[in-house]
Amino acid sequence: MPKPIGQRHLLRLPFALCAVLLVTACGGTGSSIDQTAGRDGIPTATTGSPPASPGATAGVASPAPRPSQPADLARSASVERDGIQVTMTFDANPLTGGEPTWVTTEVRNVGTDPVIWFHDGCAIAVDVRGQMPDVRWRPGREQSGIAADFKRLALEQQSLDQGVVHIAFIPERFIGAGRYGCDDVGITDRIAPGEAIRQRSQWDGMVQLRLGVPPSGAVDLIGRAGYYWREGEGEPATIADKVIELHLDAQIAGGRDRSLLDPPEAVDAALADHAFREWLADRVIGDGNTPVVWFEPETNAWQIGLLDYGARRFHLVSVDPRSGSVVGTAERPWDPAVDGSW
Numbered sequence: 001m002p003k004p005i006g007q008r009h010l011l012r013l014p015f016a017l018c019a020v021l022l023v024t025a026c027g028g029t030g031s032s033i034d035q036t037a038g039r040d041g042i043p044t045a046t047t048g049s050p051p052a053s054p055g056a057t058a059g060v061a062s063p064a065p066r067p068s069q070p071a072d073l074a075r076s077a078s079v080e081r082d083g084i085q086v087t088m089t090f091d092a093n094p095l096t097g098g099e100p101t102w103v104t105t106e107v108r109n110v111g112t113d114p115v116i117w118f119h120d121g122c123a124i125a126v127d128v129r130g131q132m133p134d135v136r137w138r139p140g141r142e143q144s145g146i147a148a149d150f151k152r153l154a155l156e157q158q159s160l161d162q163g164v165v166h167i168a169f170i171p172e173r174f175i176g177a178g179r180y181g182c183d184d185v186g187i188t189d190r191i192a193p194g195e196a197i198r199q200r201s202q203w204d205g206m207v208q209l210r211l212g213v214p215p216s217g218a219v220d221l222i223g224r225a226g227y228y229w230r231e232g233e234g235e236p237a238t239i240a241d242k243v244i245e246l247h248l249d250a251q252i253a254g255g256r257d258r259s260l261l262d263p264p265e266a267v268d269a270a271l272a273d274h275a276f277r278e279w280l281a282d283r284v285i286g287d288g289n290t291p292v293v294w295f296e297p298e299t300n301a302w303q304i305g306l307l308d309y310g311a312r313r314f315h316l317v318s319v320d321p322r323s324g325s326v327v328g329t330a331e332r333p334w335d336p337a338v339d340g341s342w
Contacts (some may be wrong), residue, residue: 083111094251108196121183128169136163140264154291169201179340212295216255269324270304
């Protein structure tokens with residue numbers, strides 16, 4: 001296990017991950033172990049494998065059967081810096097849209113003195129994400145007035161404003177929790193020579209965050225391990241520089257039908273509904289509320305609307321992903337246990 005040094009700090013670092021992240025702990029000398037949640041949110045060691053999570057299915061694309069792995073697509077990447085070796089190994093490459101894929105990450109101290117690991121309350125050893133370099137979301141149409149405010153904030157809220165298609169691997173203990181946050185503290189642990197931190201995280205087959213099946217195509221899988229340095233070197237002047245990054249070229253197969261609405265286009269379709277625009281007209285977008293956008297596989301529809309923080313309620317319209325028609329409306333409570341944090 002990591003040896004706590006007993007130091008906690010306020011954390012104000014660019015690598016403090018609060019939207020979708022990982023887990024923690026390490027094993028005995030020369031060993032690596034999987035982990036589950038334990039004391040104070042810091043996982044404890046276990047020798048068992050994580051339970052299989054049910055695969056999500058999405059109506060925006062029909063997932064193809066998982067293809068056999070081409071010989072030229074690697075499933076693992078590793079890099080070493082300052083005697084700290086970081087490895088990520090995926091269960092499959094290509095990944096298949098709409099189907100879960102696990103990744104195992106390992107941070108191993110291959111040096112002769114302890115490694116210091118500085119992390120936030122989520123205790124994430126390696127954050128694993130991906131972005132598709134050759135595919136971008138269609139931006140839809142330009143809006144005006146309150147509709148423009150709504151669309152701008154909706155796209156920013158879901159990291160859609162740059163058009164990049166993102167995926168994220170979620171730590172086992174956060175699977176099913178929706179959006180979640182991390183305690184904004186800095187915790188310092190020690191990793192002895194020969195020890196390693198091994199964790200498992202899962203991609204649910206969907207675009208981050210809850211945006212349905214991604215398109216098919218190339219995806220750059222990125223691991224970022226932070227913050228690590230050798231104890232003998234002392235605390236660095238800039239802790240944020242102590243990140244080790246590694247990449248793996250991968251593919252996503254069985255992706256979405258590109259003729260279906262992209263998320264910005266689904267927002268446009270909702271804003272074309274007269275009743276929804278009338279409802280928005282009485283509100284100041286972003287003042288005590290936030291726009292929401294997600295794809296709901298259970299109903300095969302986009303959910304577009306507003307979360308009122310004061311009333312703790314969603315007002316949503318359902319948009320058909322093929323026709324763009326508004327096919328329903330809903331008012332319901334916000335349940336953080338189901339909907340996650342917003």
